[in-house]
Amino acid sequence: MNETQDLRSFIRLLESMGEIKKIEAADWNLEIGGLTELLSEKRGPALLFDRIKDYPPGFRVLTNPFRTQTRLASALGLDTNLRGLELLNAWRIKLRGFEPVPVTISEGGPVFENTMAEGEIDLYRFPAPIWHELDGGRYIGTGCCVVTKDPESGHINVGTYRCMIQGKNRITVKMDKGKHGRMAQEKYHQAGRSCPVVISMGQDPWLFLASASPLSMDTCEYEFAGWLRGEPVQVVPGPITGLPIPATAEIVLEGEIPPYEAEDLPKEGPFGEWPGYYTHTTVGEVPIMEVERVYYRTDPILLGVPTLKPPNQYLPVPLSAASLWDQLEKAGIPDVKGVWGFVYGSTGPFTVIAIRQRYAGHAKQTALVACGAKAGVVGGKFVVVVDDDVDITDLQDVIWAMATRCNVREGVDLVKGVWTTPVEPAVRPASRSLRGNTMDRVLIDACRPYQWLDEFPPVNAFPREYKQRLERKWNL
Numbered sequence: 405m406n407e408t409q410d411l412r413s414f415i416r417l418l419e420s421m422g423e424i425k426k427i428e429a430a431d432w433n434l435e436i437g438g439l440t441e442l443l444s445e446k447r448g449p450a451l452l453f454d455r456i457k458d459y460p461p462g463f464r465v466l467t468n469p470f471r472t473q474t475r476l477a478s479a480l481g482l483d484t485n486l487r488g489l490e491l492l493n494a495w496r497i498k499l500r501g502f503e504p505v506p507v508t509i510s511e512g513g514p515v516f517e518n519t520m521a522e523g524e525i526d527l528y529r530f531p532a533p534i535w536h537e538l539d540g541g542r543y544i545g546t547g548c549c550v551v552t553k554d555p556e557s558g559h560i561n562v563g564t565y566r567c568m569i570q571g572k573n574r575i576t577v578k579m580d581k582g583k584h585g586r587m588a589q590e591k592y593h594q595a596g597r598s599c600p601v602v603i604s605m606g607q608d609p610w611l612f613l614a615s616a617s618p619l620s621m622d623t624c625e626y627e628f629a630g631w632l633r634g635e636p637v638q639v640v641p642g643p644i645t646g647l648p649i650p651a652t653a654e655i656v657l658e659g660e661i662p663p664y665e666a667e668d669l670p671k672e673g674p675f676g677e678w679p680g681y682y683t684h685t686t687v688g689e690v691p692i693m694e695v696e697r698v699y700y701r702t703d704p705i706l707l708g709v710p711t712l713k714p715p716n717q718y719l720p721v722p723l724s725a726a727s728l729w730d731q732l733e734k735a736g737i738p739d740v741k742g743v744w745g746f747v748y749g750s751t752g753p754f755t756v757i758a759i760r761q762r763y764a765g766h767a768k769q770t771a772l773v774a775c776g777a778k779a780g781v782v783g784g785k786f787v788v789v790v791d792d793d794v795d796i797t798d799l800q801d802v803i804w805a806m807a808t809r810c811n812v813r814e815g816v817d818l819v820k821g822v823w824t825t826p827v828e829p830a831v832r833p834a835s836r837s838l839r840g841n842t843m844d845r846v847l848i849d850a851c852r853p854y855q856w857l858d859e860f861p862p863v864n865a866f867p868r869e870y871k872q873r874l875e876r877k878w879n880l
């Protein structure tokens with residue numbers, strides 16, 4: 405690779421593919437968010453906003469970077485003609501070959517072209533949008549990468565957690581409990597120390613994908629990004645924290661999260677979240693970062709990846725379904741032919757799994773494992789298991805299978821009290837607990853009953869191959 409692989413080279417690639425549109429003079433207050441949602445609905449091009457109202461030309465925002473399967477496949481280094489389950493499966497197979505690619509350390513980089521030092525810091529100098537109508541503030545961090553270091557092991561973690569501007573030099577960083585960055589932060593605070601943090605607000609797409617992916621605790625997202633893009637990520641030790649800063653990032657904040665009491669923390673949210681609601685607004689819960697330095701490239705580009713109401717989502721295929729597929733196989737479920745999700749900020753809320761049934765109880769076993777497996781648990785509610793003649797990426801086909809093959813009394817189960825996400829809308833506000841909440845699961849076996857499979861009525865549709873022959877014969 406001759407060219408630096410940064411956000412700018414990705415934008416040039418999108419230009420050469422005809423997959424990006426420039427928009428001038430939009431307002432950071434709702435218009436950028438509205439246009440992002442509209443073009444996401446249309447599965448349109450990526451959007452590069454320039455000459456944003458109230459801001460100097462060159463201070464830009466990029467949104468919808470991966471909204472089409474062509475763009476996503478290209479970023480994942482896969483065949484850009486792959487679609488649906490084939491694209492998901494190609495990603496799953498590629499993931500098996502993951503080998504960490506360590507970072508290289510350089511002395512400087514474009515990110516240091518401009519600096520705001522203490523006293524000069526003003527986060528409002530960047531065109532952070534109000535993304536959705538009821539948002540409680542300006543979210544500068546949506547397509548962001550939060551870098552932390554475990555004080556015991558020295559392990560570096562990079563995670564995407566939403567960040568709201570709370571003042572010229574203060575932002576809340578919503579690392580939910582159990583997330584890797586949060587666990588590192590808690591260790592510093594238990595020792596009475598501040599947690600050093602670096603946040604990149606615009607960076608190459610591979611680092612963002614790594615940062616937003618559910619990787620294991622011992623995987624460093626920088627090393628995953630290096631593998632994904634085929635060359636090491638270049639980092640520069642942060643002048644204040646020593647934490648690795650991506651050399652070609654667009655905007656980077658460096659500072660710390662001091663130990664806090666609940667009364668020190670402001671209101672966070674509301675924010676239009678991935679299930680499609682403004683659910684999780686809190687006061688006194690979300691950690692706050694004191695920003696001590698800001699570094700940015702000349703004409704910086706903020707990467708905006710706002711969560712949107714389903715079926716809009718920043719990815720055109722539910723990539724996390726690949727992890728659930730693997731976890732089912734690791735749990736010993738044979739003949740899983742595909743996994744898909746329909747409310748896929750995560751696979752959980754409505755998961756569909758196709759199997760080739762091999763024995764009595766196979767379908768129930770699949771549903772039980774899926775509702776507890778790590779990759780299926782977040783926001784989980786419905787797990788549907790179907791035979792592999794059903795196209796699980798087509799909701800009509802899934803509903804047809806549920807409506808016709810499910811023998812309701814035998815095929816539907818309720819599992820109570822499973823782990824869930826803080827953004828679950830169906831937990832009453834007064835019942836929300838700081839210790840987290842649970843949600844029940846409905847397991848739906850929509851497979852033809854294995855015990856009398858041979859007696860089940862045949863499907864009333866011509867085979868696809870026959871119809872393809874007809875198409876060719878009559879040139880249809």
Ligand SMILES: Cc1cc2nc3c(=O)[nH]c(=O)nc-3n(C[C@H](O)[C@H](O)[C@H](O)COP(=O)(O)O)c2cc1C
Pocket residue numbers: 546547561562563564565566578579580581582583584585615616617618619709710711718
């Ligand atoms: C656009 C976007 C926003 C996200 N916002 C949050 C958030 O505010 N809090 C959170 O805990 N996870 C959020 N996530 C999910 C995390 O990025 C994801 O769980 C990731 O694996 C976290 O990294 P970690 O496993 O190293 O903790 C978001 C993901 C995306 C794509």
Ligand SMILES: [Mn+2]
Pocket residue numbers: 561562563584619620621623625
């Ligand atoms: Mn991690």
